Amino acid sequence: xxxxxxxxxxxxxxxxxxxxxxxxxxxxxxxxxxxxxxxxxxxxxxxxxxxxxxxxxxxxxxxxxxxxxxxxxxxxxxxxxxxxxxxxxxxxxxxxxxxxxxxxxxxxxxxxxxxxxxxxxxxxxxxxxxxxxxxxxxxxxxxxxxxxxxxxxxxxxxxxxxxxxxxxxxxxxxxxxxxxxxxxxxxxxxxxxxxxxxxxxxxxxxxxxxxxxxxxxxxxxxxxxxxxxxxxxxxxxxxxxxxxxxxxxxxxxxxxxxxxxxxxxxxxxxxxxxxxxxxxxxxxxxxxxxxxxxxxxxxxxxxxxxxxxxxxxxxxxxxxxxxxxxxxxxxxxxxxxxxxxxxxxxxxxxxxxxxxxxxxxxxxxxxxxxxxxxxxxxxxxxxxxxxxxxxxxxxxxxxxxxxxxxxxxxxxxxxxxxxxxxxxxxxxxxxxxxxxxxxxxxxxxxxxxxxxxxxxxxxxxxxxxxxxxxxxxxxxxxxxxxxxxxxxxxxxxxxxxxxxxxxxxxxxxxxxxxxxxxxxxxxxxxxxxxxxxxxxxxxxxxxxxxxxxxxxxxxxxxxxxxxxxxxxxxxxxxxxxxxxxxxxxxxxxxxxxxxxxxxxxxxxxxxxxxxxxxxxxxxxxxxxxxxxxxxxxxxxxxx
RNA sequence: GCCGCUUUAGCUCCAACAGGUAGAGCAAUUCCAUGGUAAGGAAAAGGUUGCUGGUUCGAGUCCAGUAAGCGGCACCA
Numbered sequence: 001x002x003x004x005x006x007x008x009x010x011x012x013x014x015x016x017x018x019x020x021x022x023x024x025x026x027x028x029x030x031x032x033x034x035x036x037x038x039x040x041x042x043x044x045x046x047x048x049x050x051x052x053x054x055x056x057x058x059x060x061x062x063x064x065x066x067x068x069x070x071x072x073x074x075x076x077x078x079x080x081x082x083x084x085x086x087x088x089x090x091x092x093x094x095x096x097x098x099x100x101x102x103x104x105x106x107x108x109x110x111x112x113x114x115x116x117x118x119x120x121x122x123x124x125x126x127x128x129x130x131x132x133x134x135x136x137x138x139x140x141x142x143x144x145x146x147x148x149x150x151x152x153x154x155x156x157x158x159x160x161x162x163x164x165x166x167x168x169x170x171x172x173x174x175x176x177x178x179x180x181x182x183x184x185x186x187x188x189x190x191x192x193x194x195x196x197x198x199x200x201x202x203x204x205x206x207x208x209x210x211x212x213x214x215x216x217x218x219x220x221x222x223x224x225x226x227x228x229x230x231x232x233x234x235x236x237x238x239x240x241x242x243x244x245x246x247x248x249x250x251x252x253x254x255x256x257x258x259x260x261x262x263x264x265x266x267x268x269x270x271x272x273x274x275x276x277x278x279x280x281x282x283x284x285x286x287x288x289x290x291x292x293x294x295x296x297x298x299x300x301x302x303x304x305x306x307x308x309x310x311x312x313x314x315x316x317x318x319x320x321x322x323x324x325x326x327x328x329x330x331x332x333x334x335x336x337x338x339x340x341x342x343x344x345x346x347x348x349x350x351x352x353x354x355x356x357x358x359x360x361x362x363x364x365x366x367x368x369x370x371x372x373x374x375x376x377x378x379x380x381x382x383x384x385x386x387x388x389x390x391x392x393x394x395x396x397x398x399x400x401x402x403x404x405x406x407x408x409x410x411x412x413x414x415x416x417x418x419x420x421x422x423x424x425x426x427x428x429x430x431x432x433x434x435x436x437x438x439x440x441x442x443x444x445x446x447x448x449x450x451x452x453x454x455x456x457x458x459x460x461x462x463x464x465x466x467x468x469x470x471x472x473x474x475x476x477x478x479x480x481x482x483x484x485x486x487x488x489x490x491x492x493x494x495x496x497x498x499x500x501x502x503x504x505x506x507x508x509x510x511x512x513x514x515x516x517x518x519x520x521x522x523x524x525x526x527x528x529x530x531x532x533x534x535x536x537x538x539x540x541x542x543x544x545x546x547x548x549x550x551x552x553x554x555x556x557x558x559x560x561x562x563x564x565x566x567x568x569x570x571x572x573x574x575x576x577x578x579x580x581x582x583x584x585x586x587x588x589x590x591x592x593x594x595x596x597x598x599x600x601x602x603x604x605x606x607x608x609x610x611x612x613x614x615x616x617x618x619x620x621x622x623x624x625x626x627x628x629x630x631x632x633x634x635x636x637x638x639x
Numbered sequence: 640g641c642c643g644c645u646u647u648a649g650c651u652c653c654a655a656c657a658g659g660u661a662g663a664g665c666a667a668u669u670c671c672a673u674g675g676u677a678a679g680g681a682a683a684a685g686g687u688u689g690c691u692g693g694u695u696c697g698a699g700u701c702c703a704g705u706a707a708g709c710g711g712c713a714c715c716a
Binding site: 103111112113114196197198199200201202205206207211212213214216242246247253254255259313314360362364365366367368369370373374375378380469480481482483484515518519521522523547549550551552553578579580581582583584585586587588589590596598599600601602610612617619 | 640641642675707708709713714716
């Protein structure tokens with residue numbers, strides 16, 4: 001007999017070999033149904049894995065996060081078994097649970113297409129019907145290698161596991177897989193799943209390796225949960241900025257104009273201009289000085305900065321004319337370094353905060369391009385803050401806070417903060433350990449002191465220094481870098497930047513690179529998806545649309561209203577086309593215009609305005625002056 | 640860049656389902672309709688079916704190449 005201790009501290013004796021499933025069943029049949037797996041002395045145990053020694057147990061039930069992982073992990077195995085039944089030669093890479101489901105990487109001669117997924121799903125259902133038990137076994141490395149002889153993928157994985165630890169494998173019917181485990185015990189417990197897509201994926205995520213076929217799927221504990229998730233996926237499609245950008249005439253991508261080279265249409269440019277003005281004013285009040293520099297620079301400038309050595313792959317090819325070589329700049333730092341050097345700087349001049357709306361070009365891999373989210377010509381609200389060492393913390397923090405403000409004003413939310421550090425990969429980062437250590441320590445200290453929750457990621461730093469990246473999650477559930485604060489001891493060296501200190505000697509400043517709210521392109525994609533195209537009034541390309549009921553008899557007042565609104569700096573339009581009122585209303589709604597105003601006899605007689613807020617059915621009639629005040633209020637509040 | 644898929648009018652199209660030389664809705668144009676919160680009616684117009692080549696008497700339809708787009712991977716603001 002062994003003693004099983006429960007989370008509440010009570011213990012109970014069971015026969016050795018008892019399983020979490022049996023223990024749950026012993027407590028109640030409801031709990032047995034809901035139990036997916038268990039933590040046994042903190043280790044993840046399958047639902048049906050025998051417990052051989054006294055231990056503390058914590059059952060994992062369906063409502064827990066780990067349960068979703070266990071279910072999806074098991075569903076990945078279920079799918080693999082089905083794939084093996086259909087494609088006899090199939091070998092498998094890795095098949096983990098992921099945030100919204102699972103995938104499994106497959107190597108097979110056959111090409112698996114989207115239209116093959118239903119057949120695989122059907123086979124999965126059959127295996128579910130067969131209620132196959134999933135057995136865990138622990139082998140030595142030699143035994144495991146023997147078991148997976150001829151399977152290059154699993155062999156490679158086994159060879160990388162620690163030598164002295166037992167290797168677990170799972171057998172479900174005729175199918176055997178190498179796996180750390182945490183399984184639901186029987187294929188019969190898997191019910192509500194769907195295969196979603198096939199894609200290519202490099203073996204072990206390395207681009208020099210062969211490419212496997214990856215099937216993505218998702219698995220849930222109830223039909224409602226599955227359907228709910230599928231509805232979320234549908235909603236994401238409706239939010240896709242590429243679709244909305246076309247419908248609302250925000251931007252255009254065109255094969256002739258060039259891959260990844262976005263054209264901003266009038267509506268898009270209007271929003272962009274509002275954002276530019278917003279950022280300009282925000283920065284101005286925060287003590288930034290704005291500058292403007294060219295998109296072209298000499299090759300030499302980028303050799304000095306180190307970009308040419310470290311960043312060339314991401315740059316458009318060199319141009320040369322009359323023996324001089326130029327690059328299309330991928331960043332603006334070198335130009336700002338030159339501006340710093342344009343005069344002798346004193347310690348009193350620091351911090352010097354240079355800001356610019358920078359057009360830059362990066363040669364992104366063709367497969368990386370995606371709407372406005374990844375482009376090759378982009379405009380960044382960029383800044384370089386030149387500081388003394390003793391000002392680093394204060395200025396980096398101020399930059400961080402400015403970022404928080406901008407993100408909040410735009411109605412966005414930070415998903416997480418990342419501290420990106422270097423790793424040992426040669427050539428990727430500049431070579432001065434002392435500078436690196438110092439810079440990394442400073443950023444770390446800042447985050448810790450300010451209590452900013454963050455994740456450390458090695459190898460993600462810029463070549464010139466570590467950075468704090470602010471990550472947001474798009475409505476498409478992509479995590480992307482929105483803002484960044486980067487510490488740079490290197491460029492000041494390379495450009496030999498100095499300032500005259502209080503002591504009359506030359507000193508080296510430090511540069512803080514700061515990206516405020518990504519690029520206009522990426523920001524636009526995020527905003528479109530966030531608001532589903534229904535922009536808050538301060539951003540909307542058209543804020544008010546004035547519709548006279550009768551395009552003759554109500555025209556004069558409608559005209560006067562429109563003129564008044566334009567005088568108030570509202571982006572107003574009059575729609576007096578010879579179309580039915582219903583038609584004009586429909587169009588205004590389709591274009592998601594925040595305030596739609598209909599003018600008829602009543603309004604003309606009373607000098608009032610009847611408006612309808614986008615997304616609402618209600619019509620409100622107010623005196624003209626009240627409406628003007630309301631609009632000013634709404635715009636000021638950025639709502 | 641890599642794997643897979645897709646590409647028909649300005650837009651949206653499982654229109655052309657055994658290869659016989661292209662069809663709809665919306666938008667745009669003209670005419671008629673004076674309309675109170677999501678599409679009034681009519682007419683006429685619009686395409687060398689992404690591009691290049693091949694097979695065929697004949698190609699939107701089959702084949703090859705190429706470009707772009709899409710889903711991912713790798714890369715990244």
